[in-house]
Amino acid sequence: MSNLGKYSRRGLLAVGGLVGGGLVLGIGGAFLSPDRLSRKGGDSYAGRLSTWITITPDDTITILVPHAEMGQGVHNALAMMAADEMDANWDHVRVAEAPALDDFANGYIVQAVALGRQVPAMLRHAVNVATFTIAQLGVVQITGGSFSVRSTGDIGMRTAGATARRMLLTAAAQKFGVPVETLTVKSGIISDPASGKTLRFGEIATAAASLPIPAEPVLKQRADFTIMGREIPRADIPPKVNGAARYGIDTVWPGMLYASIVASPVFGAKLVSVDAKPATAMAGVVRVVPLENAVAVVADSWWRAQQAVQALSPVFETIPASEVTSATLAKRIADTLAQDGKTDHHQGDGASALGTAVHVIDATYTAPFLAHATMEPPNATAVVANGQVEIWSGVQDPLAARKVAADAAGVSVANVTLHNALLGGGFGRRLPGAFDYVDQAVRIAAVMSPTPIKLIWPREEDIQHDFYRTTAAARFKGGLDAAGAPTVWTSTYVGTGDDDAAHLLYDIPHQAIDHATIDHHVRLGFWRSVDHSFHGFFTESFIDELAHAAGIDPFAFRRDRLTGRARAVLELAANKANWGSKLPEGQGRGIALVKSFGTLVAEIAEVTVATDGTVKINRVVAAVDCGDVVNPNAARAQVEGAIMFGLSAAMWGDITIDKGAVVQSSFPDYRVAQLADTPAIEVHFIDAGGPRGGLGEPGLPPIAPAITNAIYAATGKRIRQLPITKTDLRRA
């Protein structure tokens, strides 16, 4: 329907007309100044253009968002950013998710944000940091790393909106015969104050489509925002309260059959044999499909497939990993911690400062493996026929999932169509590297070709075959001078990361932070807030230990080593929580501050520890500096949700290993928070401008240490291992 005919001088923006009139504005994935990017990849910049904004003569503005909606409100937020720069009438805006096509790759934009800083962890598979190889970025359409608003939104959507506005104004100025600077625009209506004439966007869109593309669209200043900063209700919410919202699991295709699956309990062990008869003897079962490390059953209903898969006794290989237990892993971590790690961050002279400190304390912290447990279990619906693959799922990177599907079917990605649905939770489980359910669905569908197959994992399969948040540990030493000031901080940690999550916000002169890794067979993935999820707990607990060892209030101890934004966030939290006010016996208040994904979050938890050791979290106050807030209501929701996700993990989250396999299997033994566990939560934003940070994850890291620091305040017991329920908190 549209024709993106004209390219800007740089080949970065494109504009075209619509059949029936109207304006199409496209943004090349690489629209950014090439000076900011490596030129490697050269011609692959050309032609990668996506239709982001269309304006039709009836004034309808359609904005395509190249990000997955998993409850974070990204469709709404990004459309708000474009519409604000346009000065559009929000009531005319329709939002849709961009299709899974290379044209909508967002990797370029994420890269631009990461450039000069750090490539987000979940992009490392796709980005060659040394060369920023563009061909790889062209297959990234990722939603993760708390990046959407600050990358696609701040760089892409706002530029697209500002460009559209400028073109509409220029077309109107030509029609009115006046200089463009004399026109005003508000809510989708362009006015010529001199003549009193007005034009709606829809009336001038076709004329705008024939204009050249402005070279440098000017973005608004914060004071001029009219849509950003407002609590605009999310359009995805009404269908989520009446059952109309459709997720990957809701895919229906004519003639579709259903599959359930059981994979090797031990990661890496292959299927040796399976006797299909117990399943094929059951009603409705169509076929038993052995895979490399799993066996699936296809039946005429999912429940029948699931009953049949449970009737099987597949034999899997015994491999060295079959001996691994949580205890053997813990010993390996302890042995590793006892040795010197690789240098991560050093300043001053940690070793000699420890020698001269008046008071030295040391402590070792541990954190377990964690599962995501998205409410919607992993699933995908696939049909393989005539060399073509069509697949429906809900994923955090449809282009990467499409590649997995292509590889599974042995076809090129050009022969794969992927339809991305709403995600029933993401949290990292549906990121690249974790598309085993897509791979399986396509392989089963290939065997069953041309019948469409809907594969749904039972919950037990989800808990036992996740890509887990890694187990981690840290050994700290800290030294205080005679006045109680911290002079030295050393740590060796075992974890996955080599990023800055272990680094300190606090001004401590001598630091030696080292890291080590251990090899094991447990599958690891990206879990909401990634390494910050455990480093936040480690660092903010040990700084609390230093404060108490110094006999100084933990808030004041932190504040005195902070400046600028970090100090302001900490102070806001303390003020809002009435830090220092008296609490009843058995209650305590704890504070923690973590910077992650460009955003500072301080949280204060108030807890009650009963004499039987039961912990009740009564209240959490969060203070957040993420720069400009796009939608305050949706932003609060992200922080509330991150606090609850982190609270579940802190209190109960524990994936353990026995005989190489995950022990837990469902919610009864992988407990997560319910309503009764939910504290009152207050979220306060600094919202004073400044560079935007992410918001999907930063609310999570401070909550575990805020709770454990509060427990210490209430009981004098220092919790150094998660989950909290491992520690006996009974009082005599």
Add this chain to the structure above:
Amino acid sequence: MAFSLTINGQSHSVDADPDMPLLWVLREKFGLLGTKFGCGIAACGACTVHLDGEAARSCSVTLQEANGKSVTTIEGLAPPEQPHRLQTAWVAAQVPQCGYCQSGMIMAASALLAKNPAPTAADLDAGLTNICRCGTYVRIRAAILDAATMAAPTPVVGPNL
């Protein structure tokens, strides 16, 4: 085997395994996809429906057990033009994030509210044990308490004699 069910006010006969869970009957035989699969063991509540007016976790109710009973799913909770007050409160509080658990939440909450029109926060803590991984609980709590203050739908009454 054929069983009879009243689903959202309509009588149906359904021929399926007696021990097939109601959840899969609703989803696969009737296309009522608003009722979600979460765990299959009645631990999460994503599949909550009303069975003769009571909240029930449909993954753990067999077709045979549901035989002859009246089932209400999220699709049948209220007509679109006159949403249930919980649905109104849910939108006003912008409760859902991913939304996957919300059908079950609203069905559980509506059953609770029908029995206890003026619940306290403690009543909700005790009575609503569904799981939401996005952690929308603070808004769920607020929305139910808000809905409880709204006028209940006008009961249908006969002519005033």
